[in-house]
Amino acid sequence: MKKYLLISFMLLLLMACNHKPHQHGSEFTTATGKNIVVSEKHEHSESLTSITIQTNGFENDDTIDLNGIDPVSFIQLADLDQNGFDEIYIITKATGSGSYLNVIGYASNNDMSLTRIYFPELNNSDFEKGGLFEGYMGHDSFFFQEDKLVRKFPIYLENDTNNSPTRDEKEISYLLIQGEASWQLKVQNIYHEKVQIVRDCSGTYIRMNDWDYKVCNDKELGTIENNAFLNLSFIDINKCKLPEGTAVCMLYHEHVGSVKILEIH
Numbered sequence: 001m002k003k004y005l006l007i008s009f010m011l012l013l014l015m016a017c018n019h020k021p022h023q024h025g026s027e028f029t030t031a032t033g034k035n036i037v038v039s040e041k042h043e044h045s046e047s048l049t050s051i052t053i054q055t056n057g058f059e060n061d062d063t064i065d066l067n068g069i070d071p072v073s074f075i076q077l078a079d080l081d082q083n084g085f086d087e088i089y090i091i092t093k094a095t096g097s098g099s100y101l102n103v104i105g106y107a108s109n110n111d112m113s114l115t116r117i118y119f120p121e122l123n124n125s126d127f128e129k130g131g132l133f134e135g136y137m138g139h140d141s142f143f144f145q146e147d148k149l150v151r152k153f154p155i156y157l158e159n160d161t162n163n164s165p166t167r168d169e170k171e172i173s174y175l176l177i178q179g180e181a182s183w184q185l186k187v188q189n190i191y192h193e194k195v196q197i198v199r200d201c202s203g204t205y206i207r208m209n210d211w212d213y214k215v216c217n218d219k220e221l222g223t224i225e226n227n228a229f230l231n232l233s234f235i236d237i238n239k240c241k242l243p244e245g246t247a248v249c250m251l252y253h254e255h256v257g258s259v260k261i262l263e264i265h
Contacts, residue, residue: 025037026075030086031079034108035055035057036054036056036088036114037055038051038053038075039051046071048070049069049070050065050067051069053066058112058114059111059112060112060113062113064114070092070093070100071093073092074091075088075091076091077089080144080149080238081178081238082238082239083178085108085110086108087117089103089104089105089144089149091103097162097163098139098162099138099139100138100140101142101151103142104119107178107183115183116182118183119184132187134155137154137156139154139165147176147238148174148238149173149185150172150173151172151174152169154167154168155169172188174186177238188236190235191234191235191259192232192233192265194231195229197221197229198212198226200249201249201251203215203218204221205253205255206234206259212255213236213255213257213258213259214253214257214259215234215259215260216240216259217261230265231265232264233262233265234260234261235260236257236258237258238258240258
């Protein structure tokens, strides 16, 4: 009888241990010396998790709780908008055959607080023929490259099985854009447009739909005359990096973004 009770007690103890939430976390130090602690806790299964984000050293420290999300794949600090203040990115991975990834990001408000970064959700039109995610069936990966977040995934044909794509991989880049009250990760697009070249002492710009965009690699335009019109292929980028020792023009030229020239047609 005593032996039976002992075995029963051990089984109950083992069951309790199996249902006990397990938790792990990591601490990250930003370029400005602030700390962000991310803790992950699995409650009832490995398929869903809860995340707690705590800041330390910010002007307004806060605790952010996220419940019922996919497990964490990896976490990384990055300064994608190159404003001197790191953002924190939590990449989560869904369980199942597709292993779909998602991005949860928070940007620093000049080390005063954190604000959620909007990451665009995929819609039906994205998967249609000619859409940005045509042939997408998960199995994606994310990596950081200078000022952008890059998503890479295999392309599937109609009759491909989930584990046997027959086409090449595709990469989609995201830029971090600050709006009036929030941040968002925006897909970096390639444009093919007829534009006007505008130059002054502050640099070279392209004028499109009455808006000016600063050209970061203006040497590609060579000696093209000011106010000339030409057809260009270009991408939008966060901002231009000036080489060290470059003289700064005191004239401010109002512009709504920066671009990199890819090709002159």
